[in-house]
Amino acid sequence: MSGGLAIAVRVSRIDTVAANIKRFRLVRHDGEPLPVFSAGAHVIVTMDDDGHRRRNPYSLMSAPHDTSGYDISVLRVAESRGGSAFLHEKLREGDALTISHPVNLFHADKRGRKHILLAGGIGITPFLAMMAEFDRANVAFELHYAMRSREHGAYWQELVERYGAHRVKLYFSAENDVLPVASLLHNQPLGTHAYVCGPDRMTDFVLRTARECGWPKSNVHSERFLAPISGKAFDAELLRSGIVVRVGDHESILEAVEAAGIDAPYMCRGGACGQCETAVVACNGVLAHHDVYLSEEEKASGRKVMICVSRFDGTKLSLDL
Amino acid sequence: MLVEGIKSRPVYGGFAIDPFARRHIFALEGEGALALLDQKPALTATMLNRSEVLYVAAGPKGLDHDLALAALKPDRFWQGPTIETLLFRLRGSLSAATMSTRLYISGREGFIGQCMQVATDMGMDFSSIPTEHRGSLARRVQCVHCKGITDDVRTSPFKCSHCGLNLLVRDHYSRRLGAFQGVNVDAEEPGTAPQAEELFA
Ligand SMILES: Cc1cc2nc3c(=O)[nH]c(=O)nc-3n(C[C@H](O)[C@H](O)[C@H](O)COP(=O)(O)OP(=O)(O)OC[C@H]3O[C@@H](n4cnc5c(N)ncnc54)[C@H](O)[C@@H]3O)c2cc1C
Ligand code: FES
Numbered sequence: 031m032s033g034g035l036a037i038a039v040r041v042s043r044i045d046t047v048a049a050n051i052k053r054f055r056l057v058r059h060d061g062e063p064l065p066v067f068s069a070g071a072h073v074i075v076t077m078d079d080d081g082h083r084r085r086n087p088y089s090l091m092s093a094p095h096d097t098s099g100y101d102i103s104v105l106r107v108a109e110s111r112g113g114s115a116f117l118h119e120k121l122r123e124g125d126a127l128t129i130s131h132p133v134n135l136f137h138a139d140k141r142g143r144k145h146i147l148l149a150g151g152i153g154i155t156p157f158l159a160m161m162a163e164f165d166r167a168n169v170a171f172e173l174h175y176a177m178r179s180r181e182h183g184a185y186w187q188e189l190v191e192r193y194g195a196h197r198v199k200l201y202f203s204a205e206n207d208v209l210p211v212a213s214l215l216h217n218q219p220l221g222t223h224a225y226v227c228g229p230d231r232m233t234d235f236v237l238r239t240a241r242e243c244g245w246p247k248s249n250v251h252s253e254r255f256l257a258p259i260s261g262k263a264f265d266a267e268l269l270r271s272g273i274v275v276r277v278g279d280h281e282s283i284l285e286a287v288e289a290a291g292i293d294a295p296y297m298c299r300g301g302a303c304g305q306c307e308t309a310v311v312a313c314n315g316v317l318a319h320h321d322v323y324l325s326e327e328e329k330a331s332g333r334k335v336m337i338c339v340s341r342f343d344g345t346k347l348s349l350d351l
Numbered sequence: 352m353l354v355e356g357i358k359s360r361p362v363y364g365g366f367a368i369d370p371f372a373r374r375h376i377f378a379l380e381g382e383g384a385l386a387l388l389d390q391k392p393a394l395t396a397t398m399l400n401r402s403e404v405l406y407v408a409a410g411p412k413g414l415d416h417d418l419a420l421a422a423l424k425p426d427r428f429w430q431g432p433t434i435e436t437l438l439f440r441l442r443g444s445l446s447a448a449t450m451s452t453r454l455y456i457s458g459r460e461g462f463i464g465q466c467m468q469v470a471t472d473m474g475m476d477f478s479s480i481p482t483e484h485r486g487s488l489a490r491r492v493q494c495v496h497c498k499g500i501t502d503d504v505r506t507s508p509f510k511c512s513h514c515g516l517n518l519l520v521r522d523h524y525s526r527r528l529g530a531f532q533g534v535n536v537d538a539e540e541p542g543t544a545p546q547a548e549e550l551f552a
Contacts, residue, residue, distance in 0.1 A: 143474045218450045221474020244372040244451030246479030 150228020315344010380458025381409020464529020
């Protein structure tokens, strides 16, 4: 099945951990242990919102060796198409959900001597699992965590208590703190790895600064919480299935294809893993590539599209699907 | 005779000077000096002021490029008598290096492998290190039987310099050892090894 084998879970506990952020504990429906995962992994959560199926990726924040349950933390997005709104406003303790097996596109490099974690807002989630793993293995790390304000930031107090102020540095933009990316990256010893997860602007800035500081690409890692971007509705012809699907303005091609009952492959639903890559057979118009998987040349060639996040504007799009 | 089609054989992509690096360290052996000298347009005064060149000539056959390298006037130029002394020096330079330091290695395969080992040992990621193969194709081979390493192997099969077995040189490369694997060819009937062919001149 696309997305891997599904696991039936139950929400055992919901906590509000900051303004607009809730934590959900998921345990297996049959009471069995969940698979061990590696820090940085996420699962795809499938929700049944009054008969409307929603699927979003969420990073696992609990300790990777804890198989009794998984914790995820979800930010209520202001203009939600439904996923985060459903989780925040409709889901109750005891309710059922389905999750995929964990997928990791944001590994900690095990050979690293030292790890610098740069988190922005809800981007803290994969790092919570990573820090538990580093701490357990006695590996050197530093967290630099930027948040809007003390009320909006999740877990910062506990993190300082658990790992100490020497390893956890906080920056609140409401208090005019700025995360000093360049000075942080300067003069780090060989074997240091840097990781960033936060808003796009922060991620772009960190990647650019690392490059300008002379860091090699191999030591800089990022994960973006990409979501399908809304846009104008369009039709997509699926040649192998022999049908045309309408992709709504708030829908991704993948979602439209699934709604038509076709099982297309996916793994991250966030434009990063490459699993949903689809060949473009005909394209009369412009593809809006929103993924971070294809190279610039591949995007320009117009022969492939990542259907989980990318869109189309034009008169005719035919896909090998 | 060579066992082909084994994927672990290293790929040497060639040098490209990283304009953003704050420090460049060049580990060069013999003809490897040319890999740096050929970068001429990229060798600006600023870049050379940030550069450290470590050089060892490659045995009696290799041409000496020390004068040409010294003439570049890098921040530091160091020439050593043997690969071992160069490796020791490299380790010292890397122990004080930061993430803004780029290491470039060029020379024969065995030399590249040994420098790479020091670098990865110091925490560098092998994919961040530009390498360029220059000079003889002679290989550094580890005997899988006695574990002894023989440098400068030009033929296959060859006689292990430690245990004397006839070894076939495989394309199987160990990054950890910086050496290819040598496997005995006439285990059943000693003396039946195929004729040695000069493959890595
Ligand atoms: C690998 C991965 C891990 C994730 N982990 C977490 C996590 O741990 N916690 C968490 O809260 N979220 C996480 N997300 C994001 C999450 O999957 C959802 O995207 C998020 O919860 C919003 O979903 P939604 O259905 O409420 O809103 P959506 O409708 O999917 O998105 C919200 C709105 O924002 C717009 N939008 C979204 N992204 C952009 C953008 N980049 N630029 C412009 N507009 C945009 C959309 O068009 C939409 O209108 C992760 C995403 C990925 C890919
Ligand atoms: S599902 Fe991962 S890139 Fe689309």
